Amino acid sequence: MNHDNLKKLIGAVVVTHTLLLNGCTTTATDSQNSAATQINKTLASSATTVAGEYLSAYQDGWLSISSQQPLSMNGTVIDDIRGEYLDMRIHNQVPTWLTMNNQRQLVLIQHQSQQQGWSSSASAPVSTALEGLCLYQPAHNQPLQAFLLGEEHQAQQVLLQPQGDTLTVTPLRNLPLPPASEFCVVDDAEDVIYVTEEHIGVWRYSARVESEIRRQPLALVAPNGPLQEVGPLAMNAQQLWMVSKGGHELYQFEQHQLNQRWQLNDTISADGLALQQQTQHISAMVLNENDEQWHALTLPNQSVSASINKIPELPATGETTPVPSIGDASDDPAIWVHPKDGKLSRILGTDKQQGLFVYDLSGEQQQALMVGRVNNVDVRQGFSRQGQAMDIAAASQRDRAAIALFAIDPNNGHIRVAEEIPTTLDDVYGLCMYRGNNEALYVFINDEDGRYEQWQILDQATGWQGKKVREFALNSQPEGCSGDDARQQLFLGEENVALYVMNAEPNTSTDLHTIGRAGDDWLTADIEGMEVFDDGNNAYLLVSSQGNDSYVLYNATAPYQPLTRFRIGMNLQKHIDGASETDGLTVSSANFGPGYEHGLIVVQDGRNLMPKQTQNFKLVSWQHVKQLLPQQ
Structure with missing residues (x-):
């Protein structure tokens, strides 16, 4: 049995065992299999000159960073910060990003205004190796939180409090994760964090720090579900998007269901995803690990999900x-x-x-x-x-x-x-x-x-x-x-x-x-x-x-x-x-x-x-x- 077949067999065993522990079976994704078996036509894409391993949409362009490329906006260097990961929120009406620099410090970056410019605050070095991170805004009047995905199969949920150039990081709870969890994103409106498990599927957890720790399957990798593979995640207008890492499929989820999927050019081997809402369409960027370039593509606007009335928090x-x-x-x-x-x-x-x-x-x-x-x-x-x-x-x-x-x-x-x-x-x-x-x-x-x-x-x-x-x-x-x-x-x-x-x-x-x-x-x-x-x-x-x-x-x-x-x-x-x-x-x-x-x-x-x-x-x-x- 070759290595890939062995991984698929192990994955199937793990999925079945996990679903049974959660009181459900693989039929949990049957509706997704039937709803999204049709693959839309191949999306045309074109290579861009945007540099950096991680992207975030901002204004009419892209903020980028990598371990070699300093923080830049549309190619213009903003700060000499170099690092991994990049997630963004509008916090107290201020655009705010989180990254981890090469010194393993969490860095919170803010753009106050054109006049005030950019500022950043850094934490003490993170003590554990990270696989990924994602921001969470629990309520408009509360500080930002983050999930730090560690290599030891858990995410640490932390509170972020910037003061001048210092970022205080307060641990809140640990979230047990399955092995090979790499990508995450939070839907603030629903207080849900989505986490990928390589070769297995996408899981969802409650992001509220006071909630019960329980995971539920969103969609699974074939043969247990419709996914080619899991990969980088992004949110847009309360909708979850994902590209298959190392593959060339793009998925769009709505109301905890796989809604649509598209084929990308078969020369693309996806390794990153960023989205930007435009008036008439969605601009998407997919990082192609084959040529290490970001490729631009245009996605049709999706129907906006019904607004969610969040329960007030006192x-x-x-x-x-x-x-x-x-x-x-x-x-x-x-x-x-x-x-x-x-x-x-x-x-x-x-x-x-x-x-x-x-x-x-x-x-x-x-x-x-x-x-x-x-x-x-x-x-x-x-x-x-x-x-x-x-x-x-x-x-x-x-x-x-x-x-x-x-x-x-x-x-x-x-x-x-x-x-x-x-x-x-x-x-x-x-x-x-x-x-x-x-x-x-x-x-x-x-x-x-x-x-x-x-x-x-x-x-x-x-x-x-x-x-x-x-x-x-x-x-x-x-x-x-x-x-x-x-x-x-x-x-x-x-x-x-x-x-x-x-x-x-x-x-x-x-x-x-x-x-x-x-x-x-x-x-x-x-x-x-x-x-x-x-x-x-x-x-x-x-x-x-x-x-x-x-x-x-x-x-x-x-x-x-x-x-x-x-x-x-x-x-x-x-x-x-x-x-x-x-x-x-x-x-x-x-x-x-x-x-x-x-x-x-x-x-x-x-x-x-x-x-x-x-x-x-x-x-x-x-x-x-x-x-x-x-x-x-």
Whole structure:
């Protein structure tokens, strides 16, 4: 068996194995095979005098660079920088490029204006050998990021912060890559990075630093797909383009599908690709490794993809210290509001492997109650215990299938362990509290199998006691719920199915009204934590859409329409990362002092980065959410 056939055999084995691991088969590209079997006519091309191994379109010409050729614009030297790779973004209205110079420094190049000219900032030398790099603009108001493709089968995602002639590069996460990954490009609109694997195909990953690391096939190399070979990538008008390295085919992708392909002159052996949008067509440059020249060709304009409404990103304004347990540990927060000074309020958060932790609003741990596996927690204030004023917290106690109760000093928020109420459930999971008619206090607790129990909490001479007042069930696993005291409603989620509302009073119907469904335009399973925000004028329901790391805000009154959604991103000034894969959340309309005058959101963070640590809870000012809502 010759070397090329051996590579193809290995590639086929790797592709099949990878697709099976991703829960799909080679049929994932069947539609692409059928849609793009027709090769368009051969595109005419002509050699140019443009020098440099790497090109980037700018204005009406081409910016170029190579390890031997200094940075030049249409043949005119701009700077003596020589290097490899070149990617470009318009950042804060300033054209910006990233390259790696011959001293292995990342260099950010900017053209401020014709009057101000060009400037550059350089990093410390990169410690690992690179195969490629690509820029990423996560949002217009955030610093640029980059993916650095290393030879050791991983891409390092980094933050780029220029200051004068110095470029600070902050590692964010490592993205595992398949072997022989060489080319990458990012679609900023969709937050997707495309990466090629030689002889195998093109993969796509989420580019968001807080997202789950999971790759999906875009298109595969023959015989598993329609591609002759993978190669250099380029984006134009939200469309992905690629030439086959060492070959002579050009591909255009749209909406994650191979849309068209063209034959290039068979004298071309492609090794580079650059695109420039013109009024009536697309100008393309293909580097021919046979003659080491850039060849110009004209491509027909393609239909512009539908614009994508990116989910807004709000900055985290605070965070708690990480929980002590590793892995999937932190789960659900609750807020206790200080009666006189909101700044002295407390955040309760569960470590579902160890117990209940208490934090101040700066995120510092104040108490640790090692009570075992408590999952969800909720708080109500203005109750009593043994006839004395006392606030109360309840948590789902998984070790003993019970409701764990905690007494909270109403004057200072100090918490101590109180009673436990055994349930008749087998594997308790989610929990929330509700204050109903006549100030009666209830706890809703659910089981992984879908069953719910509603318990009334009674103040007795011996302490708190429980009385089961109602049972009902969902068809599959629930968790998050929220009691709306003012409107006698219970909001609850069935993780992979839907978001519901029902009457929270014990002697009423258990009929469910569906508010939203997993997989609609707003919610992506799992449907997790939720909480009602009520400032006396407006009432909203905030829900964790865990599957796409977002949070959806609904009207808490009929018809319960969705109003907006957002993600939680990093706060560079405070060196806080964003939040993702959120289980539980809570929100309050109280005045918590500077920064939180209009209210506070606290969410569980499933991936705690900057630096990478065990899980914790992130804080967000409600003021940021208000700015997303229509003016009232």
